[in-house]
Amino acid sequence: MAQSMVKEFTKGLWAEIPPFRLVLGLCPVLAVTKSVENGIGMGIATTFVLVCSNLLVSLLRSVIPAKVRIAAYIIIIATFVTVVELVMQAYTYPLFLKLGIFIPLIVVNCIVLGRAEAFASKNSPVLSIADGLGMGIGFTLSLGALGAVRESLGNGTILGSPVFGPEFQPFTFMVEAPGAFVCLGLMLCLMNLIGKK
């Protein structure tokens, strides 16, 4: 039991790390990674929704009729997204404003629905939590890494403090829209290089 829990948890961190290995949920990845702070904030919000929805879907898996399961999952997910939205509005208002419509859009993030359908609907609650947590942390790490590359090259800072010294000319292409696509594409290429021998 403990062994399989560790397995489900760690697969989200490398072997199936979203969004690199599972090319799902790209929109927030590209949109909010202008800075490390935004990326990690988004990652934590998504992790919370993933863990809670995985748990509830898994608990209700024998109750929900197969025909209406997708609709039922969407309602479960939307409920937790509303919770996150209200909590962030109350306690982290500046971050809430920066992430904007991407917080309600966690509802349509394919990773959350994908894990509910592919994993939580078939496995026990404990394993589903491990899966949700692993995927969520993997997602947060990816967003943080992409945010770090884009923020350091495009703005010369990481988490707001300068890293390259005063002579550095910011490479603003990186924080603009086209840079997001190119940067993610190149990081994916790097992952392929390391992963495949």
Added chain:
Amino acid sequence: MGDYFVLAISCIFVNNILLAQFLGNCPFLGTSKKMETATGMAMAVVFVLVLAGIITWITDTYLLKPLDIEFLRTLSFILIIASLVQFVEMFLKKSIPALYAGLGIFLPLITTNCAVMGVCLININEEYTFMQSLVSSFTYAVGFGLALILFAGVRERTIIARVPKPLQDTSIGLVTAGMIALSFFAFKGMV
């Protein structure tokens, strides 16, 4: 009239939903390997987005705002979109089988297309009037279609090109998307 024209240009080119706002990227990469699937997806999005834009605007203005229950916006919008997609699918299957054959497989995918939900939320956040929402929903969808079809055209070429192994498939797709985004970027500051 002029205002609507400016809004249309801004939605299609300057704030292109795929390349400037990053909404709907999963179908952008998923359905762009072939021209036919790209065209099918583009048509389905135009169809659903206009309907969803109108219905969510009406719901928000005449139901959620007067009753002061805006915190239910996320939940109600996704329910509206999901049931709308289901309804459109059944309607097309019964009444216009030819169109259904073309759009059929793309319709269920649209429920989780964040471009649809995203535009509905943008309409509300920007406090657009009914006519403005209608124009923005339609033109955002046209922008989506334009970018998707352009991208599919380029991507068909990269499939036969000799791409280095680690860069293949999604990786080169993203870099290509970046180049197309760069060309749309030139419209920035026009409106």
